[in-house]
Structures are given as structure tokens and as C-alpha cells.
Amino acid sequence: MTTPTVARGLLGRVVKDLENRILEGSWRERTRLPSERALAESHGVSRATVREAIQRLVARGLLETRRGSGVFVVGAQPARASAPWLQLIAQSAPMRSDTLEFRLIFECASARFAAERASADELAEMADILERMKKAVHARKVDEEAATDAAFHAALARASHNIMLDHFHASVITLLREHIISNTYDAARDSANARQRALARLAQHQRVFDAVRARQPQAAFEAMREHLDFVGRQFPGDG
Structure with missing residues (x-):
């Protein structure tokens, strides 16, 4: 049985890996991500963990979901009001x-x-x-x-x-x-x-x-x- 601590560690690892692929340019802007199943298999985690990792990166503005199309890397954004x-x-x-x-x-x-x-x-x-x-x-x-x-x-x-x-x-x-x-x-x-x-x-x-x-x-x-x-x-x- 996966403990809460282990689950958080797995989630953090997936989030970090997906983030690195985006920020380092492995996945360019507007790239469609692999399916949840494919990501889960490549990371050795459940689809639920992958889904939560994606949701966190969507909330941070790095990914976007398109109904019926999948998950995509967000394109370059204009400067925010914080700058x-x-x-x-x-x-x-x-x-x-x-x-x-x-x-x-x-x-x-x-x-x-x-x-x-x-x-x-x-x-x-x-x-x-x-x-x-x-x-x-x-x-x-x-x-x-x-x-x-x-x-x-x-x-x-x-x-x-x-x-x-x-x-x-x-x-x-x-x-x-x-x-x-x-x-x-x-x-x-x-x-x-x-x-x-x-x-x-x-x-x-x-x-x-x-x-x-x-x-x-x-x-x-x-x-x-x-x-x-x-x-x-x-x-x-x-x-």
C-alpha cells in the first residue's frame, strides 16, 4: 500500500519531470503531451498521479487542457502586471x-x-x-x-x-x-x-x-x- 508520504514523493517527482521538459525546451510551446496512460507507464506511477501533476502545472500556467484534444504546453505569454x-x-x-x-x-x-x-x-x-x-x-x-x-x-x-x-x-x-x-x-x-x-x-x-x-x-x-x-x-x- 502506498503511504501518503510516498504518494507525495511520486507526485513531486512527476511534477518536476514534466516541468523540466517544458522549461528546458524538450516540449516546445503548443506541443501536445503524451496520453495520461503513456505518462503513467513511463514514470511508473498511476494515472491519478499523472492527472494531479498535470492539474498543478495547469494552475501554474505552464499547461492548458483543451476539451476533446488533450493537454498542451502553453505558448509564450506577454509580461504580467507583476513586472x-x-x-x-x-x-x-x-x-x-x-x-x-x-x-x-x-x-x-x-x-x-x-x-x-x-x-x-x-x-x-x-x-x-x-x-x-x-x-x-x-x-x-x-x-x-x-x-x-x-x-x-x-x-x-x-x-x-x-x-x-x-x-x-x-x-x-x-x-x-x-x-x-x-x-x-x-x-x-x-x-x-x-x-x-x-x-x-x-x-x-x-x-x-x-x-x-x-x-x-x-x-x-x-x-x-x-x-x-x-x-x-x-x-x-x-x-
């Missing part, structure tokens, strides 16, 4: 230079960790994004270039496998995506230099990816720093 500084950013957009300074800290760290931790699937995702970016640049499709640029940086943050970086990125993803896309469009307005700059940005993203793929953390860090420095130099004197 007033994020609300301030939303209400008063920061200067481009301030955002670039923030990105130097955040994205250089993401690149370094991604070089150490990116999975084969994540490397394949980044390679695919870069291929689409290359086609967009050569076809002079600024909208597609902007979209793939933002997608590359988001993929890099996920590949860092740092829970704090990933969650922080999710909280400011809208701001960063708009910043990256705006930079691409604004740089394209300088018709005399737009083509050359687009090719330079493409090469810079490729260098970041090459360093990540080669498992060279410092090279990835430096490649990202050089890319962000270049982005800043496109807009001299722009606050």
Missing part, C-alpha cells in the same frame, strides 16, 4: 541605442550558450532560417528578410537552454521582434547602401551560426557582438 518595468517599456518605447545595448548583453550571452548547448534539431532550424534569409536577401524581399532575421534571434535564444534567458526572451519577444524588423526596414530605406548592408547582415548571421555549429562559444559571442555593432552603425546619432 511594472516591462509595462513601462510597452508604454514608452526605448531609444534604438538603449535596445541595442540591451541586446549586446542578452544576445551575446545567448549565442555563447547556444554554441555549448544547441541540439541537432535546433541547429537544423537555424540553418533553415538562414537559407530562407539568404533567398530573401538575394531576391530583395525586405519583409521576408526582416521576418527571418527576427526568427533567427528567437531560435538562438531557445538554443541557449538557459531557463532565465528563455523566459526573459519570451517576456520581451514582441519588443525585440519589432526592433529587429524596424531596423531592417529602416536600413533598406538608404537605397545607396541597402544592398551592401543586407549582404553584410546575412554574412554576420552566417558567422554567428557557423560558430554555434562549430561549438565555439567565444567566437559565437564575438560574432554576435560584431553584428549588433554593425546594426548600430547603420543609424549614427539615432536615439
